[in-house]
Amino acid sequence: HQQQAPVVRALFEGICRGDRAALARGITLAESTRDDHRRQARELVAACAAVQRPRALRIGLTGTPGVGKSTFIEALGMRLLRRGHRLSVLAVDPSSARSGGSILGDKTRMQDLSAADGAYVRPSPSRGTLGGVARGTLDAIILAEATGYDVCLVETVGVGQSETMVADMVDMFVLLMQPASGDELQGVKRGIMELADLIVINKADGPLELAAALTRTEIANALHLMLPRRPAWTPKVLRASAATGHNLDRVWATVLRYFDALRATGDWDALRAEQRRKWMWREVTHQLRAALDRDPAARACAQSLEADVLAGAVPPGAAADHIVARFLANKN
Template identity: 45%
Template sequence: MWHLLKSSSVFRCLCSKTYLCQNGSACPDVLHMNAFTMVKGKAVHTRVTLTGSYSGHRQLADVTFNLCSTYPRFEFHRLYSSSGVFSYESVSSSEKQTVNTLYQGLLNKERGSLARAITLVESTHHRKQEQAQVLLGRVLQHHKELQKASNEYIPSFRIGLSGPPGAGKSTFIEAFGKFLTGRGHKVAVLAVDPSSSQTGGSLLGDKTRMPELACDMNAYIRPSPARGSLGGVTRTTNEAIVLCEAAGYDIILVETVGVGQSEFVVSDMVDMFCLIIPPAGGDELQGIKKGIVEVADIVIVNKSDGDLVPAARRIQMEYVSAVKYMRYRSSVWKPQVLRISSLTREGIPELWSDMTKYKTSVQMAGEFTRKREKQHKIWMWNYVRDHIMDLFLKHPSVREVVSEVEEKVASGETTPGKGADILLHRFVKDL
């Protein structure tokens, strides 16, 4: 345990993360101090910066400090309260003003505030992440208050759209989105764009395929990079959905990157999952295979126009036969297979009719709320896995030996399993 001393105030580092003001005295918004930190039995000079408002017993401080060159750069950015969660008091006065401005903008249905709020939750900067969690907490609290006022309150209908590359997902969203806005709905489109495995960049060109919808004031399109996340969505897609709901959008369309059979993470964050396939989407055996077809509530055969109509009809019949062998996920809904044309808009009204039937059926059966509650738990554990990996990669004991272990594994001196055990041992011994 490290002790940082400043006059009569004692700041104690617990679990290498949390700093507590133990004498209950008020601390200034920004405090710089020099201290000697005990690391592995050696005194190391440390420059400490405390930021934020910390008055009262057991308030926390965001501490970033660098150890001298004897040890690797050691930074702790996350801000935890004594209960382990972010709180409104954990941000500075200027950050509170930013959060308040975004929160009020969302409630006033301002598109600019929604764009800035999504940028905030997508940021990897530690202070931005803290502000994002505070903002999300206030938004969720607002939803809770509305739910208490009306038991039937549901902020939006979340629809996931996935399929292989070239299935026509973006073109479908253009046609479907215009159909919905024409009926008085406000539509938010969260489009995930693949990131380059070489440069890490993304084109973010989904709007170019939706020129009409992009100009519709009742629609909002937000492309986001996948950043290497598996499953066709980003780490922050779930949080972006919550923000879109707060801004008054009642239909949320989540478009994934072009995916394969086993990538269906989006189904764990939406109310209805639709699989879009082209007319050449394989045979009946392809449909029977376990994977993405198994979790689809509706299979949409797109591009059913022109010379492709016969092929579209054939693949529709094959998938109708295939879904008979699937175990249904809902007790009140049997997966449907529909043909549509995004160019001629044929079949889109019928598709929306089936979607509303699905929503009504699962709501009356109580499955709608139970599904969302289950999804919340799934994403909690997804965040735990992501953050544990981040902590592992940033752990100083791991960083000391990771290059050496990688070289031994690459040269064949050590097996990959043994290398992983070495790194894990370094990580857990300091916990």
């Protein structure tokens, strides 16, 4: 058993006291790509993962820009704080990985929640690959749980890949939609609906109420045709309004029913175990690839073969064989 570095010990003690500033610094450490930071973050995450606390409810939330995610999180979140919960909100923003820009990073979002005592709102890291951001977020969840946040929301937007990654790090996945015509609904990616344990049709208020009811029916019908994701739970569709607060209590009651079902069947343990396995292999894949990228011989081989593959002179599979063989050749 190794001695913890002083910086790690200080952060760990802060986190165990429920100190939000220590959590923030811990997450910054986990997001860093510096080798010494990564080692410290590994230690900190391992220590936090061993902390005995009641399990937090890890909930993913997705929806296209403008559907009302931040309004919804703010309204639901303030309700949860009034009920005595502590809430952390993390974000995985795929746009930052591609462009350095941000869809979710706007500082004016969720102002009440950001200022509230029982909440911690963390914007998506503005740099890094999607895979790196996702791995950092998984660490951040573990740190937030150890800090005593008993509800952990992970917000994401957009391209299918980020949603799949977030679905792999949460217990429940919620899709936020808005009233839409049948034609518009045709365009909704089926893969995203298949990930959802709960679909909320937001903006069910004022002139949009009727449209929301129609959308709810169409989505419910579409869900009937899909295979349920979990044996213990059939996905639900609810209407709600983040603006007026209509049905938000019902949304939360449904979330709690979902977790009751997970608990009753033992599926919760199985789900987390399977996720841990998945992330271990993602990390292995990532590290092997990073090692290959650092290996001069393999890199030179890859560079010249890439040109051949682009030109169509060498098939991709054969090129991959060569590159991996070159990488492994000087490992033995």
